[in-house]
Amino acid sequence: MELRKSYFADQRKDDLHEIGQPRPRSDSPGHVTGKTAYFADRNFPGMVHLKMVRSPHHHARIRSIDISEAEKHPGVVKVLTAKDVPHNVYTILILIQIGPEDETVLADGKVRWKGEAVVAVLAETERAAQEAAAKVKVDYEVLPAVFDMEEALKPGAPIVNEYHGQNYYLYDSGECRKVRFGDVEAGFAGADHVLEQTYQSSPIEHAPTETTGCVVAPEGNDRFTCYTNTQAMFFTLDNTSIILQMPGNKLHFVGGTVGGGFGGKVDVIVEPIAILGAKLTGHPVSFIYSREEEMQISSPRAAEKVVIKDGVMKDGRIVARKVTGYTDAGAYSRHSPYGAQKGAGHYPGPYTIPNVWIDTYCVYTNRTPSSAMRGFGVTIGDFALEVQMDKLARLIGMDPLEFRFINAYRDGDMKAHRQPTEGAALIECMQEASRAANWPVAEKYLAMSSYAKGA
Amino acid sequence: MAIRRGRGVAAINYPTGMNLGGDPTQALVHSTPTGNFMVTLSSVDLGQGMKQIMAQICAETIGVPTDRVVVDTADTDTGPHCMGTFASRGTHRAGNAVIQAAREARQVMLEVAAEELEVNASDLETDGLGNILVKGAPQKSISIFDVALSAHFKRGRSISGRGMFLIPRSYPEKETGAMKPSTCYAHACTVAEVEVDDETGEVTVLTVKNVFEIGRALNPKMVEQQLVGGSWMGISHALYETTEPYYPSRDHGGTDFNQYLMPGPGDLAQTEIIVLERPSADGPYGAKGPGEMCANPQIPAVANAVFDAVGVRIDTLPITPERILRALKAQAGAPN
Numbered sequence: 001m002e003l004r005k006s007y008f009a010d011q012r013k014d015d016l017h018e019i020g021q022p023r024p025r026s027d028s029p030g031h032v033t034g035k036t037a038y039f040a041d042r043n044f045p046g047m048v049h050l051k052m053v054r055s056p057h058h059h060a061r062i063r064s065i066d067i068s069e070a071e072k073h074p075g076v077v078k079v080l081t082a083k084d085v086p087h088n089v090y091t092i093l094i095l096i097q098i099g100p101e102d103e104t105v106l107a108d109g110k111v112r113w114k115g116e117a118v119v120a121v122l123a124e125t126e127r128a129a130q131e132a133a134a135k136v137k138v139d140y141e142v143l144p145a146v147f148d149m150e151e152a153l154k155p156g157a158p159i160v161n162e163y164h165g166q167n168y169y170l171y172d173s174g175e176c177r178k179v180r181f182g183d184v185e186a187g188f189a190g191a192d193h194v195l196e197q198t199y200q201s202s203p204i205e206h207a208p209t210e211t212t213g214c215v216v217a218p219e220g221n222d223r224f225t226c227y228t229n230t231q232a233m234f235f236t237l238d239n240t241s242i243i244l245q246m247p248g249n250k251l252h253f254v255g256g257t258v259g260g261g262f263g264g265k266v267d268v269i270v271e272p273i274a275i276l277g278a279k280l281t282g283h284p285v286s287f288i289y290s291r292e293e294e295m296q297i298s299s300p301r302a303a304e305k306v307v308i309k310d311g312v313m314k315d316g317r318i319v320a321r322k323v324t325g326y327t328d329a330g331a332y333s334r335h336s337p338y339g340a341q342k343g344a345g346h347y348p349g350p351y352t353i354p355n356v357w358i359d360t361y362c363v364y365t366n367r368t369p370s371s372a373m374r375g376f377g378v379t380i381g382d383f384a385l386e387v388q389m390d391k392l393a394r395l396i397g398m399d400p401l402e403f404r405f406i407n408a409y410r411d412g413d414m415k416a417h418r419q420p421t422e423g424a425a426l427i428e429c430m431q432e433a434s435r436a437a438n439w440p441v442a443e444k445y446l447a448m449s450s451y452a453k454g455a
Numbered sequence: 456m457a458i459r460r461g462r463g464v465a466a467i468n469y470p471t472g473m474n475l476g477g478d479p480t481q482a483l484v485h486s487t488p489t490g491n492f493m494v495t496l497s498s499v500d501l502g503q504g505m506k507q508i509m510a511q512i513c514a515e516t517i518g519v520p521t522d523r524v525v526v527d528t529a530d531t532d533t534g535p536h537c538m539g540t541f542a543s544r545g546t547h548r549a550g551n552a553v554i555q556a557a558r559e560a561r562q563v564m565l566e567v568a569a570e571e572l573e574v575n576a577s578d579l580e581t582d583g584l585g586n587i588l589v590k591g592a593p594q595k596s597i598s599i600f601d602v603a604l605s606a607h608f609k610r611g612r613s614i615s616g617r618g619m620f621l622i623p624r625s626y627p628e629k630e631t632g633a634m635k636p637s638t639c640y641a642h643a644c645t646v647a648e649v650e651v652d653d654e655t656g657e658v659t660v661l662t663v664k665n666v667f668e669i670g671r672a673l674n675p676k677m678v679e680q681q682l683v684g685g686s687w688m689g690i691s692h693a694l695y696e697t698t699e700p701y702y703p704s705r706d707h708g709g710t711d712f713n714q715y716l717m718p719g720p721g722d723l724a725q726t727e728i729i730v731l732e733r734p735s736a737d738g739p740y741g742a743k744g745p746g747e748m749c750a751n752p753q754i755p756a757v758a759n760a761v762f763d764a765v766g767v768r769i770d771t772l773p774i775t776p777e778r779i780l781r782a783l784k785a786q787a788g789a790p791n
């Protein structure tokens with residue numbers, strides 16, 4: 001790695017003692033010698049293990065659940081169903097007043113994705129829990145499922161989630177989050193070329209070294225200590241408090257050293273049911289995802305579909321950009337309404353375009369709920385935007401890098417969501433990339449600056 | 456049939472934090488009797504090194520070496536509230552909270568030192584090595600060790616501080632979408648070079664040259680580890696990874712690392728990282744949040760390089776050999 005200090009040198013003082021120094025990480029020796037303690041290193045006498053009975057169907061009505069054989073299985077301590085969960089229907093963003101509550105801790109009457117948790121089994125060993133889980137009998141009536149976002153949005157599609165009533169999230173702005181800036185149709189009408197293209201991504205797993213999990217210990221004073229690898233301690237504690245209808249002062253969360261997150265540990269999934277298990281059995285409880293659960297049960301990055309329509313002039317100026325983004329939330333909201341909204345605030349990318357129209361939809365389908373992942377709402381949008389930029393440059397016969405200089409935002413430029421640009425540095429990154437990659441651009445582009453025009 | 460070479464470019468920006476829900480983090484700082492400093496947070500270290508960075512930020516602000524600072528993270532009985540470690544917000548939000556807390560603690564420390572030295576606190580400065588000096592008369596000084604002892608056992612002062620950083624919630628305007636979704640933006644430009652085997656569809660990423668603008672490299676070695684790792688992840692997301700290879704079909708989802716593809720050490724490109732620093736006005740010592748951003752530009756850069764190599768556009772991720780071969784086949788069958 002090289003630090004190129006010549007850029008923005010007038011904006012920096014190099015008079016600091018500790019900042020800017022490549023100090024060795026104090027936690028590295030522990031990590032590389034295996035001495036760092038993670039949540040799963042906690043072990044308590046009498047600890048029981050939690051395993052989930054999961055839906056084998058993408059969409060089904062639950063006619064009945066029979067746990068009698070499972071309860072009799074040697075080593076089983078307790079079997080939990082929906083009726084054991086005090087506030088079973090929840091949604092995590094309710095903490096910032098983004099509802100409705102749309103998801104069950106344990107399925108109640110219906111399952112909406114393959115892998116959904118239906119019954120929790122607590123047993124003295126992992127093996128006993130697994131064997132007992134196999135003895136739970138659930139009678140399902142399979143329902144039509146929908147996997148394709150376009151199909152899900154058509155009239156008459158199976159309704160994935162009755163708490164929403166339709167297969168998209170209803171924002172205060174309507175069926176999508178909207179950004180309107182300038183007159184996009186007038187922009188297209190005056191453009192030399194118009195190009196509309198569709199981009200698609202697939203769900204992606206966070207693939208952390210350490211799978212999602214927690215270990216819960218009852219403290220004997222009505223308090224429960226939860227050792228967890230959540231990325232958000234109070235967010236998880238406060239949601240647990242709602243789900244379990246338990247005052248927050250009864251909950252003590254300990255964490256902070258996590259083997260990789262990437263956004264995969266900001267849902268509140270393992271902690272509430274493990275704490276409930278500890279409360280109802282009096283035993284410490286361990287609930288740790290297997291690698292298979294981490295990959296197919298834990299929320300992935302949402303699949304997205306992005307349709308971009310651009311109007312461009314022969315001289316390289318983009319005069320209009322319309323983006324329609326679809327985020328596949330799967331069966332439940334989790335963080336996806338927020339991710340779709342984040343996309344609305346990100347388009348049209350780091351370019352100054354006078355006419356912009358953005359619609360971002362959060363769509364429900366019968367698949368594993370998606371949620372936060374490194375860059376959600378932005379990463380796939382950037383893939384679509386930057387491939388589109390390449391296509392536009394080639395359409396008008398211009399070098400792709402030079403084409404970006406012409407449209408790059410600078411300080412003071414108004415963005416589509418009506419924030420003035422501050423602290424821009426796209427131009428300088430491209431100038432340095434031109435040099436580093438030996439990708440020549442005209443001298444006038446190397447003379448540009450992100451500082452306000454005329455400044 | 457041949458190995459074909461191409462290159463592609465992509466340029467991006469990335470927002471720090473997400474304040475569409477309000478974005479607060481708090482920190483507490485206090486000194487021990489011998490002048491070491493404890494930072495208490497409920498923020499989470501995901502392995503990226505948050506504890507180390509918070510220690511350096513606290514040390515810089517108080518005026519002591521980093522090894523005199525201990526960071527305690529993520530215990531809800533002791534640590535004040537933090538929204539969490541996500542959205543590239545950890546260093547920016549918690550760092551600002553630590554600075555505010557450390558400033559308050561530093562002020563008490565200087566007041567105690569002033570009493571010991573019989574000068575005004577405003578006439579004092581720290582040397583960064585653990586001493587407090589009178590400005591312009593550095594021979595008149597006292598160690599922070601002695602100041603802390605004095606505060607604890609003689610003056611009855613608590614050398615401590617409270618820090619709070621809050622970006623208030625922004626509600627998007629319904630019709631226009633006017634909103635303030637984040638604070639400062641990091642930037643990147645990536646050039647990727649690939650080889651594509653037009654017989655097998657296999658893509659080899661030869662080189663990735665990344666330029667990142669991140670505000671301020673608070674610890675350049677840790678910046679490097681994050682940016683290199685992110686760049687690898689970007690390549691992986693471009694070419695390999697998905698839990699649903701035939702999305703929207705739910706079949707064939709991987710359940711372990713034999714089935715869920717990721718690049719191995721032999722598949723990683725020669726990676727170059729260049730860092731620019733344009734300090735952000737609201738960042739801790741100018742830092743922005745590059746944690747998520749650094750895995751983004753490689754995806755379109757690789758996609759554009761594949762087109763440059765073989766002349767087909769793969770607009771669906773991941774860019775698998777199967778998709779490339781199908782596109783090449785369709786291209787060969789085209790009328791012209």
